Amino acid sequence: MVESVRVHADAAVTVSCAFSGALGSAAKIDLPFTMDVSRGDPGELRGLSRECSRAFSVGGEFHFEVVDRIPEAQGLKSSSALVLSAMIGVSRLLGAELEGEELLRLCAEASVRLGLSVTGALDDLSAIYYGGVSVTDNASNRIIFTDRMPDLPVLVVESSDRRISYSARVDEYRKMRRAWRAVENLLMRREFLEAMVIDGYLCSLIEGSDGDAISTMLLNSATHACQSGKGPAVVGVFRNEGDMERCASILESKGRRVKRSRFKNSGIWVEHI
Template sequence: MQGRATAPAAGTVLNALATGRGSAFAIDADTTASVTLDATDRGDADASEEPSVTGTVAGAPDADTALVERCVSLAVDRWGPAADLDPSTVAGEVRTESDVPMAAGLKSSSAAANATVLATASALGADPDPLDACRLGVQAARDAGVTVTGAFDDASASMLGGLTRTDNTADELLAHDDVDWDVLVWTPPERAYSADADVSRCERVAPMAALVDDLARDGDHGRAMTVNGLAFCAALDFPTDPIVDALPDATGASLSGTGPSYVAVFDADDGDGGDPVGRVEARWRDRDGDVWRTTTRSDGARIL
């Protein structure tokens, strides 16, 4: 049984670490998961040898694959019985390949989880509700210890496309909007892991996070991003200079997730006769790391 699916990365409007409320938007950079399942005849098998799930990441042989392995296991538990399979008899392999740098704040874990859950569902012949599949990946992320909040904001943006606003404490979708932005990303050489973020420092900027949530609720996503970025750079000890450098030209700019990447967005239909993206790109290219252009995505994760 085989399945394949893909899911986009995302950028941050509101980091959920301070209040549990979060907001994110899908960007045009994909992670693809390929899943193979094999049901064993347990009648002749050694009962002590449980079928296992193994994962690999293309180009990163030492990458931690606990998240995608857990996604396969949970998806088999959820949809295996409907395919007349005993989940305890199903072994699996999952391989991911991605345009998204890992541990860079661009929701690579959420994209990998969404793609893996959908690929496993496809292998089992299931057609899951997108939010149901998304919540399964969020549970896998919590089980694997790769997230503090569960990252339902990031996962929902990746799964549904567009921009989502969520209550991560209840895995509740509060709003889903379409946005049409050009996007610029700067990813420094260093990496940062969400699970290592200092939550207590983030909670100190809760009043600013509440303001960001109000701005996002009212549709002022650009200003929401910028306030979020300035507040969480301070809380997480990242420089604010990249945001300040983007502000003369960008609709909004922020630290993405818990860093280290920064994202700036530009209204696609708000041309000034020049090249605002190019001007910010030139400033950001003075720094070490990778700078790349992309766009928002209105479509989300999908089975291939």
């Protein structure tokens, strides 16, 4: 019997925020979120353990040890990484054969019940699970399509603020639903980086944004820079590592906290430990 597993997930950035009712989309980046899963006392994560028992119709409790964390409440998908890692870890512990979209739908339902997501965030779950970029309809919990992202460097600028998605002003996003048509059109043309920029701009109108970080990146060789959806983290895309490194040094000299990353096209994986 498997006693303990280690789940290797990562962060993702927002390509289209689904709060308005528009299609959701996220792209995976190489920023590790690692969780060990075993049977035992869940501590603070009792609700998550209960959701796993419910999903697999089993008794007992599960223990989750987060080894590498993603900065939380920044628009980098820490909550989806948490729920997905727990579910997939428990699935492997139990030898269950739940995989793919069915597993992701259970995660989406659990995320809403746990108060960690507004729509279930199938876009974020799918990007972390498959890698690359996912486009989803979160209202009907369906994946529309997945695709690969270009293998490019991505610089993440963290914020000292936190924005919890459950407290987002979703009514304001809904009022702006029509503005997201531009984002959806770009998604359908698979122009993901352009969609990401327009999405970040629209979210900024509601949430505000870190204009200094965005302009510093655009003035220093970023091909694209914007808030990651509702943010507050900001992301920039570069042609090569050298351009990213020069920009990262400039931001660091201004006292900004940055993480060097790149788009990631491989999926989540689990090892027995």
